[in-house]
Amino acid sequence: MPKPFRSIVPRRPPSRRARKSWRAPLSLAMLVNAGAIGYHLSEGWDWGDCYWMVLITLSTLGFSDGDTQTLSASGRVVTTLLILGGLVVVQISIQAVLGLSESGYFRRLRERRFRSWLSTMHNHVILCGYGRIGREIAEQLARENVPLLVVEMDAERREAAEERGLAVLMADATLDETLLDAGIHRCRALVAALPNNASNLYVVLSARGMAPNCRLIARSDSEEAERKLRLAGADQVVSPYVSGGRTMAATALRPLAVTFMDLLAGSGCEVEEFLLSSDPADLGSLNGASLAELQLGSRSGALVLAIVPPQPAANDVQRQYRGSQYSQQRPELLANPGSDTRLAPGQMLVVMGSQEQLDLFTRLLGTALKSVDVMST
Known part of the structure; x- marks a missing residue:
């Protein structure tokens, strides 16, 4: 998991107070160097003794035997001016540093560092919302060691996410600027x-x-909201109430099947989704070939569990909308495909195997493969 960073807020132009605060440290540096030059000219000391004399004078540590040499009249004048200047400049410098902290300068400095780190994130998941559902999602992704960025506006939820070691962007997820800052063009899913x-x-x-090519998963609380989210472009819409009810009912009837993915978690096997390119040219000889002809399973050792037909294009989905009615048509899943099943552009292969077997399966697909997603086990 990435190192936790403090949350950030929308940018604000630096205040005049913050810019003026740097004048005091500059004045202090000029006073120190002026005092060292004065001692060097009046006493002829080397630079080390000069700066040491300036340090013990301005810091009011006091002089002890062996720290200084006898000062000449001009040296006393330099010391007197240094003390008077130090009373003013040192106090102003301390107030200036406190002013920088109060004005939020150091916080904005941390924000710039966070934004710089954020621009380096690739193939991560953007999680908008860290409520009860968001926390469960984050826990599952953490088990898979998937880079995660949380976008949250609530201060308490932000702190809860940071305590878990998550990177948090404190901003409004509904704004385009926020999604750009979160790396919408570089993420694997939102x-x-x-x-x-x-x-x-x-x-x-x-x-x-x-x-347009980002994978979008959304939460809904009703069938109407699910239809609208799919129409807006969501690839997958999940209703916690519907999913929870189906899981509980299935557990009562088929407990082993429901816990199958949990059983896989400690077995060394993983389930991945292999999305084929929609361009027939990328598939080459794989286009139209059957599983028996390709022998992907025997050559890699992985098992093809299911094949999902190509998803409808966004324009096709929008055509299904007629007034207030929305015809929700989902492609049917072909489970346990036979050896005569043929590959086609845009299909998704659900494959199970060890990491070595899945890596070999990836190499066998070659240029025909568009993306690979790991299913949480």
């Missing part, structure tokens, strides 16, 4: 888990408009 449907809809609309 999860909209905000408390209300309207906010999640805004996030999906903004993200889809800026990053």
